[in-house]
Every structure is written in structure tokens, then in C-alpha cells.
Amino acid sequence: MKSLLDRPAPTAAADLTLRRGAARVLIDNWTGTSTVPSRTLYPHQWSWDSAFIAIGLRHLSVRRAQQELESLLAGQWADGRIPHIVFNPAVPYDAYFPSPDFWQSAHAGRPSGAPSAPQTSGLVQPPVHALAAWLVHAADPGESRRRGFLDRVHPRLAAWHDYLLTRRDLGGAGLAAVVHPWEPGMDNSPCWDRALERVEPAAPEEFHRADLDHGHPADRPTDLDYGRYVRLAADYREAGYDDRATRHRFTVEDPCFNALLAVSELALAAMARELGRTGAAHAERARDLSRRLVDRLWDDTAGIFRARDLATGAMVDERSISGLVPLILPHLPQDIVRRLHATLGSPHFKAPGTRLVPSYDLTGHAFDPQRYWRGPAWFNTAWLIHRGLRTHHLHADAERLREGFLTEAGRSRFAEYVDPVSGTARGARQFSWTAALTLDLLSTQPKEPTP
């Protein structure tokens, strides 16, 4: 009874306040063609941020949501890759590192088909874009058809997936590999520690970290790790960002990355059907990807998906939220769904300070409640888990997660992430994807068509 009384009853007024606050963040962070993740820390356009932002922005303005994705696609390379950052030319180079003069995309990326403008990074981020594009279309199919939205984005998104499943199939097993810890989107996760140890760090005088100008050093990666990030990116650049020519020193198959690829293939299938074409090839790819994920990355003993380090061929012995995200796959065998559901509720991931899901095992040796992706709970991963729970009809848990998400997003002023032990908000505030996904969860239609 006490816990019931302690918990504030959700009210329509609270929802309205939250909706207004979230919309305000998205209006404030809009640049005219896309949305910055945060006015303070991230002044350009980020790939998977834009996808999550579009998912929420569609409730504020379908047209802006379409623009968000299309402005990102304007930075796509001829080899199909969608770069993880599209730089705003109006922002000075020292506002963010690595800046355009580090990546040198127009010059160094030319062999791989980088555009001469805009300037971009050469890395990628998880392929959640097709899912986002489908949801944006579904928000107003009439407006989408009128503007020819799917006609334009479908071939580009298909090329993006082709890139990942050909150039990036570095393990030869039909899964996409990431070649830098920034690529799976969970930069500083303990999952990458062993693989990173093999990388000789760049000397500190070779770079200046702009992330520490606004972020707290205790939250951010260490200088040593940062030196390794810089080394990997510089090596890739020196090889012209050519995946066949680069001797990648960091190659990992990540479960979240590949699960999102599979779900996005389903979205491409739905788009193809909407465009009057057959979606069979995409649907088949989605099933193949799901099967391979289970074959290659499922750890039946631990009840979680693991990353696989392609340098050693071994599964990475860490539990991270990446291993829970495949719950989003509709084709997942039911026994795996049950195991993932159990892991989600286990001491590894049931946090005392938040109803969101921590990014890393609470009992793990490398757990840190504050440092990037080594424990803190993010809102985008909570949204993915929520979608996964709904996909498998685990509605009570989905609703609990949704309520927690909305409460904590509002309380934290749309923080970037949350300390899972104390519940304290960390990182940037007025963070765009937190606000966007808040709008989405406030507007969620239980019967929204899934791809």
C-alpha cells in the first residue's frame, strides 16, 4: 500500500506538461533541416540520434521528421554507408572532436564514394533508420505519398543495408561487423575493452578532446581509451575508409547492431509492399539475420546475446544491454524470448535507482554507474526494450518500463542518461532523443502497424 501511495498517480495534466516540454526540446534543437542531439555537447547531426529523433518528431511534424532522415541521407556515401556524423559547416572545427579536418571525408573518403559535401565522419552507427522511416511514413501515409517520401528513401536505405551485409560482413557469417567502438553506439562499453587493448593509442598531443569542455571527465571515456579511438579512426582514414583495404584492428559482431539491421530489413519489406513491389527479399534477409544472430551470438548458458570478437573468434564475456535488444526481433524463438525476459528481471539488469535498463551488468566487474555505457541507463535503449516487450506481448512489463521512462525523462529534464544506482540524471539535458522518444511513448498507439 505504501509503495502505491508513494508513487504519484499519472494524470492528464502531467502528460500535457511532459508533452510540452518534449516538444520544446525538439523545437529548440531543430536547425532548419535536422536536429542536434544537444545544443551544448553535440552540435552536428548524428546518425542513430536522427533516427530516434525522427521517431518522436513525427508526432510534432511529419514534414520535419522526413527532413531529419533525408538530411542525414544527403551525407550518404556512394558505397552505401550512412556516416555517423554529418557536419554542420557553420559550426567551428574546435566545437567538436574529431572534427571534419580529422576525418577529411571529401578527400580521404573519395575512394569509398564520400560526397564532396557535406563533410562527414567515415564510421557508421546502428541501422535503425529504415525502422524510423517506416514509422515516419506510418504517422501520415497521405503526406508521405504526396511528398514521395518512401520512393526517395527506400533505395538509399536498401543501399545502406547492402553495404553493411557485404563490405561489413568481415566474419563471413552473414552478420555486419563494427570496426570502431563508436559504431555500435555504445562507445565506452566494457564489451570493447579486450579488443581495444590490442590497439596502440594515439599520443595525447595528437588530439584535443572537445567532449570534456562540456561533459564531466568522470562520465566520459578515459584519455587512454580516447587515444585508442583516435588511432582506429586514423588508420581507417589512411586506408581511404576502404573496408577491403583496411587492416581493421577492431572487428566485432554486435547483437544490438545486427538486431536493428534485421528489424530495419522488415521495415524495408513493408516499404517495398507499400510502393507496390515485393518485399520478399528483405523479409528473407530479416529472417536470415535473426537466425544468424541466434547461431552466432546467443549464449544459452548466460541467457543473453554476446558480442563476438572477430580477432579471436570468441564471444565477449560481458553482459550488456546490447545483448537484450534482440528482444525486438519478432522471429525470435519463444524460449529465447523467455530467457531474455528473465535476464531483464535478474540482478544483472534490475536497477535500484531507475526503471530504465542499465547499459551494463550491475554485478559485472567493470560496472560504473556514471561512466558512458559502463552502467548508466539510456532512454533510447529503454525504448527499444519497450518495443521488444510489446512485440512479444509482455504488456505489463512494457507498461512499467514506459511509465518509468516518462517519469524519469520529465524529472531529469530529458537527460542523456541516468545513474542506475542513485537515479541521478547525468550528461546533457534537453537531449533530443530522450525528448523525441518521450513524445513517442506519450503517443504510442497499441495498434500501430509494425513492419
Added chain:
Amino acid sequence: MLKTAAQEQLLPGDTLQAKWEFAQQAGYDAIELRAKGDFHFASRIDELQQARKDGVVMPTVCVDMLHFFGAFDADLRRDAIAQMKSQLTVIAEIGGLGAQTPASYGMFSRRLPPFEPPRSEEEDREILLAGLSELGEHARREGVTLFLEPLNRYEDHMVNRLEQAADLIRATGLDSIRIGIDSYHMNIEESDPAAAIIAHADLIGHAQVSDSNRFQPGAGHLDWPAWLGALHTIGYDGHLAAECRLTGDPVEAVRSIPAFLQRSGA
């Protein structure tokens, strides 16, 4: 949901009561009145009082004259101020909220020959502040609000953007003057209409709606969800008053507006 109003001349019917009947059926919450010069609005007081008794909701009035409080000519200025004061008094008498006026309309455009107005910017500002202060004081005494409407660059050379209206209003120090925004003019003048609404949230008192081509909402290409979303975000609780030209069958065009705005997020 945001409330909608239609300007009276858009509504079919010979009387305000008949127009109100139509307006309600079409889904409107109110009628916005129009006030001609020569104290014509004041001469309608009996008609307006009766309409009020009959339940017609008339929260706002929009000036319908060819000279304004920012006129170059001193006599026209004096007359415009006298007319606006009278309009504020009448709207107060019938229990309304306020009256809307631009600084000027059709008097001068810096985008059309001869490009340079006969009065300096400093003189413009002095004239506008004097007029606004006098009208704002009058509105305060009457317990209503004067809504200052920025117009696009082809219709007025002095107040085109929300920030210019906000600057003048702040300079008067009067709570009885607020910005009356208009989606059509904002589309031309604001680089990001939604962001402009957020930036001047505390001063926005009234909103008029028409599409990018001045026709009824839905007939052009404005991003209505973003514009209306911004109004929701600031907690705007006034009306969206349709002030527009009509394309297509005029009755159907007027009838379509509340439903269109609702579908667009109002």
C-alpha cells in the same frame, strides 16, 4: 485542443446569430469581429449586445480600416488611435478580450519602389511607441488587450517579425499589449515559425490563421503540425482565428477549417 474562431465576413448568414449557428455546426468556438472606421464598430453596439445575449461568442475584434496608428500622416494617425480606442471600449463592453491591429498596412514597403520610406527608423519607433502607449493605457483601463500584429514586408515596413513587436511591447512596459501572430505573415518573415513562437511565448496573446497562400488553412503548404505544436508547447489558450481568403466553394472552405486544424494537431 485549441479553440477556433472565424472572422464574421467569412460566415454565411445575414445576422451574427445566423453566422453563429453556421459557425457552431462547422466546429468553431467563436466569431472574430471586424471593425470598420468612422466609429462604425461603436455604432453596432446594440447589435453586438443582442448577439451576446443570444449566446454568440465574440472574444476578439480585428481592425478593418486603411489607416493605422503608425500612419505617416498625423491626422490619419490621430484618427486611427481614436478608432482603436473606441474599438477597445466596445469589445470590453461586450465582454471580449481585445482588439488586433498592425502598425500599418499597405502604406509602405521597403521591398517595393521607392524603397526608402519618408520617415527614419528612429522616427518610426517614436511614433509607434507613442501610439502603443496611448492605446495600451486605454486597453488597460478597459480591462482588455491590444494585439499588435506583425505583417509581412510587402504590407508594412515597420513591424514584420515577432521580435520587433516584442521589442516595442517591452519598451512600453504595458501588460495590456500582446503580440497577435498570424501564420501567413510568419511564414514569410520568420526563419523558423515554431521557434519564434517559443522564443516570444510570454508575449503572444492572439493568433490568426491562414495558409502560405493566404487561403484557408489546408489550401497551402504551411507545416501546420509544427506551428500548432509550438502553440501547444507554450500553453497558448486563446483562439485560432481564421482570417483568410477562400478558394473553392466558399461555404465548404469555411466549413473545412476547424476539422483541418484539428487533424493538424490543434
